[in-house]
Amino acid sequence: MSDLTVFAPLAGWVTPLADVPDAVFAEKMLGDGIAIDPVNDMLCAPCDAVVLTVHEAGHAVTLRSTDGYELICHIGIDTVSLGGQGLTPQVQAGAKVLAGQPLIRFDLDHLVRNAPAVVTPIIVADATLYGVELIAKGLVAVGDPLLRVVPLAGEAVESVAGGETLVQETVVALSHGLHARPAARLVEAVRRHEAKVTLYHGDRHASALSAVGLLGLGLGHGATVRIEASGAQAAAALADVITFLKDATVEETPVEAPEPARAEGPGLGGVPAAPGLAVGPIHRLTRAAIPVETVAGSADEETTKLNDALARVREGLEQAATAGGARGGVMAAHGAMLSDPTLSEAALTAIGRGLSAGVAWQEAIAEQVAILLSSGDRRIAERADDLRDLERHVLAALAGLPIEGPSVPAGAILVAEDLLPSQVAALDAASVAGIALVRGGPTSHAAILAAGMGLPMAVAFGDPLAALEDGRDIILDADRGLIDPDADAEAQADARDTIARRKAEMEAARAAQGPCRTLDGTRIEMFANLGSVADAEVAVREGAEGCGLLRTEFLFLDRATAPTREEQARDYQAIADALGDRPMIVRLLDVGGDKPAPYMDLPVEENPALGLRGIRVSLADPQLLEDQVGAILSVRQPCRIMAPMVASLSELEAVRAVVERQGGKAEVGVMIETPAAAISADILARKADFFSIGTNDLTQYTLAMDRGNAAVAAGVDGLHPAVLRLIGATCDGAARNDTPVGVCGSLAADRLAVPILLGLGVTELSVPPARVAAIKALVGKLDLARCRAAAMQALALPSAPAVRAHVTKMLQEIGA
Template sequence: MIIIAGPLAGWVTPLDEVPDPVFADRMLGDGVAIDPTDGRLVAPGDGTIESVHPAGHAVTIALDAGPVLLLHVGLDTVALDGEGFTPGVKAGDRVATGDLLVTIDLDAVGRRARSLVTPVVVTNGDAFAIEEPAAPGVIAAGAPLFVLRPTGAAAVPAVAKAMPEAERTLALPLAHGLHARPAARIAALAAETGAADLVTADGRTASAKSAVAMLALALRHGDMVTVRGDTAAVSAIAELLETGMGEHRAVAAPMPAAPVTLPDRLTGIAAVPGLAIGPAFRLRTTAIAVREEGQSPALERQALGAARFKVRKALEEVARRAGDGAGIAAAHLAFLDDPEVSAAAERTIDAGKSAGFAWRAAIEGFVAPLLASADRRFAERIDDLRDLEHRVLAALDGGAAAAPALPEAAILVADDLLPSQLMALDTRPAGIALARGGATSHVAIIAAGMGVPMTIGLGPALGLVEDGTDLILADGALTIAPSAAVMAATRADADARAVRRKAAEARAHEPAVTTDGIAIEVVANLGSAADARAAVAAGAEGCGLLRTEFLFLDRAQPPGEAEQRAAYQAIADALGPRPLIVRTLDIGADKPAPWLALAAEENPALGLRGIRLQLARRDLLETQLRALLGVRTEGALSIMLPMVADRAELSAVRALLVRLADDAGVALPALGIMVETPAAALTAASLAEDAAFFSIGSNDLSQYALARDRTNPAVAAGLDGLHPAVLRLIDETVRGGAIHGRWTGVCGGLASVPEAVPVLLGLGVTELSVPPAAVAEIKALVRGLDMGRCRGAARAALIAPDADTVRALSRPLMEDAA
């Protein structure tokens, strides 16, 4: 006899009284239900977790004694999409009786679900009979719920599967994915019509006769699934799925949408800061039509292979060039040759579909789960997959259409933009304005490399801008059809900027010393050896921030010690005698790495990132520190830690660095920190005992101080590093560091904002790290400033009511310096 412990505290209810025929009619198996009074779902016995539904409401556990149990919390709870459920286990985990499986917010779930009643079902009921079920009434978690007696029924011997007679591939239309109710209906249909399997895009298979096996596939809305098996079963199951089974996702809300009107000005996020003036040119993308039915599998495979070969050659050509496009092309090559994508396309071709249909379906199979993910970090990788889809379909269609003829000095306007579309333009746009887009997308990286100002997140109203409309794009704002006087004034300002830029470039290699003799170090933010060479040519006095993420992103495995050392050495060689400050790996949040399995986070900006991730994965940190200790430099090499909020984090890394330097027999490099959290700014005096220097990451510091997500277009437009609250944190950092003789620099975007420079210098900042293209102009501005006046403006800025007042304080100093 096998005793099954109650997985919940609550009220025992016979399965017949559960108000859902899937359970009451025992379509999934026999069992007992509990109406819970406690929000802890625990293991009813020792065993292994077979599956946890993505919505967190259902767990399947295979007990060591043989029974396989489905624990299904509530009815229609799949529609909550995980709200109110916090799983504590995953498929494959070993659990003991009473171990926590899922935490349930009973109030949140109870308000929205049809019922909280929780069936406990034996899914392999042929082998076990239920005896001694607990009587209706109160039960404690862990108390006996029922007893199972093995029936002695022999397992069905495994037989070799015949080749499937038929196959159908479709995108799952079920709004809440394949959960218990539709799985039970499919199993009943398979029992009537014949043998069939459901096969996912990544090759996982489940028998259509086993509802529990299908649940373990965790299929979501939009996932590609293949029904494979007997002709009658495949046809019946596919047709049932295509009906949506009453769960089609609604296409439109019943209430009419508010009308979209075109204002005079739109605000978004400056993915690439800068000023652009010119007429609008709308990029219109036409979807490539594909036929569904193929000619023969052999011909369709040949056509797809030829198209991929053509795309591969084009990407390899770009990958051989220097610059940001090369790394992006290399990442796209990895996607193009991904074996799972290839296998999914070939399976669809074998089912009689065309090469184009198969390629689109294969890409969609990988895009769908990214779209369904609550983790916004992955959305920008969808653009890469869509780009590959477009490239291959264009090659199948006879080659990519000719790039649109972009007028000179036009501002490119689009809903969104693919990397290949930008790289295909024959004429460099004056600026780029996008309704959607991502600040860390590959398009943004390419635009920055081209020196093209780009603003994203301008919203649906951008779609009303007509071709030829005069536009002014300036640091995150788009002015639409400005008056002739505004256009003339802006052009005059742009012309004056150009004159000043030319004069600044002529003196770019001179030091930046204020009118009263205070030297300010102007260095560059770098991400590659090519950036280092450009910075030296632009007059940078060193590197104030080397972003080492360029080595870790868009690849299948992290780089080893030798590869890292070679990359860092190339940058040090390019800088020559100039100082190099290297920031250790800063990934997580909006910079995910494919090789690093991170759980989805409700708020990644506050999650496992920066120094937290490094200390959680010390193997990565130790490899990077060893690589850096092996670099030989003419100038000083310093190491900087990101996202520090606690002195213990700094102390832990310092102890590791000391040990590694002793092992290597090399001098200990200076170890500083990025000040990106209010905690670091407010405890700067304590941190300065261990930190050799501070460098303020103004972008993150501003978002944390002002509670505005810098990647969210709905709120990021109000993010302003000149807000007095941010300036007070900078002031606290400078004063805290000065107690121990530590210098403070700024390496965030604020360092290259001309209006911010007088205030930053007045607060005591002695180093500005900016993009290479901004070095000459920032140095020229510093040379025209009087430090005494800067200090006065800074004191007033700290008690100013808002950022606009701070700008008004700074503007006269800038005008006098020009």
């Protein structure tokens, strides 16, 4: 046998078998290999091979390479217990596949929520004759060289020491049949005996020492199997095999994935995603699957099909982009992504390997989705939803089917399993009352679009929401993530009155020209978070008093080279001009291990969230920092400079030294995003001109919950008392040096968080432009003394939902 190179069948992080949370794989009972913690949704062939088996649960596949090696690819741990949910095989046993060809599509979000782990072992089965040499480490893409299999000298001989052949039948009692885990344990049990054992089922048979052979028998629960054993210890081996197969308790009870933290209160509990209140009937949206032709014609035929479909979709996107607004913006972005040659070239390459146009397009999308998800950054990863949108549009064009936006009756609450960004953008915000999702995440692109459109939205309600019938009148409290499914006429009337009152107050705040103040006259600066000239124009119309966060990474990403100092200066000046004489806080470049720019020589990191990112990247590239600071200082209007991800005083001092070297006199502040910065705020305040708290990162670092991980993202709530205590510590430390504190994270736009933030000492709020008027109206109804009392009480509460309930009661008492 010749050497075999095994290519990565998934995109994700390479993980040693020893770290897989299952002894069968970790102890190499099935064979040697490697595992990948996936970030995409497709398992592809790791080499040219024949498919031996596809498990009926859809979670595992066995292959024989063209060189005769047998491999096992097993998606996740204990995924057999899912019964095929979230797993869709793309091939059948007996199929010949090429390296990179799709084998199993899976719903990664579903697996993360319902399986103990999604780490996927790739095993060279029964590898006693082979040496396995690892090639890859860190992050891999589909098709990257993963490991090399090398034949060893010598040949193993199955030793049998004579004796009669014993035969017995039994029925398989294993709850999920003989899948990978029990097969490996059965092999281990038989190896302890000096015996040759063969299992027969139907017209197939396999040695009990071959895990792949055993999997190929397809022994499900209740199957009858004949066992033949010979050799000196045949009787003992036969008895062990029968005992094993008849033991229904062999498989451990699967470990359940942690349940996301949901709202506390009557009715259905979900997770807040976009603030607001809605009342109306349920209108359920279902998303039909698009048929994909898997049988390929000639390469020329499939290429023509794909190019025609791409042209039709591109034309439709260009037309939709002219509509302007949120929908136009999303469609324009989709058009730009569709024009990226990376997608079409990858699909055409896959067609050249013999795939159909539809399967090739799916593969190309899956590879790009994997790259985006692997960034570890929510803002970049959210673009994966846009790619999935494009996938559906092109597949529909290939199938000759139309793709239309959701049609929702006026005043209805849209209920769906999940929503893609284009589906949200296509909604009429003046007509739809709100959105409630069975799944979804609070930081998704769909949620951000909903917030920008003023649509109340809550997510992650689970099966209870799925069970509610169409047409039922409900009240959606998206501020708390609650649904009242049994609201009577009086409750519905009260909700409508509250909605009307809030709308009137927001209009009044938008029209008011004076500065933002609390009810007792305390000055609170009302700023907006910006990323473009268009954002600045909207913010001014909504009454923003300035920019509390200008995200500058929009200039640095999605390009082949870094922007020049002149390019940066031109764009910063344009935004400053749109703001007029209003102040502008410019955040220094916030990229790094989790937000890679292709032209930066940054390492692939095992844990990018804790690696080279934020101000650390700029300090590691002095010229980049010099150019950006120089560009900011060249803006005619005075700007403030803010350093992201600061954890120590030395980092702030290094930034201030660059500002001084450039001859500027700009104020220099710190973005408080790490617990270290919050706890040492009194030290940082000695040299910082201002603080701005980034509650999104501060929350995930404090709670040790990755907001991009679907299994825990729903629990990432900035109103958790631990986060509030760090915000309080920041304000206390700042007060010792009279350093002002703002909040530019999502809590600033959360009406249930605002009273607590003001009570803790925050004096500036920076929110998305569309939320300026609403938050300004809310601040005008708050008394600072009452906010301080509410904040002190919140710090002693046990959970974020408890804090939300506490503030809800307070706002109800003051009629806000």
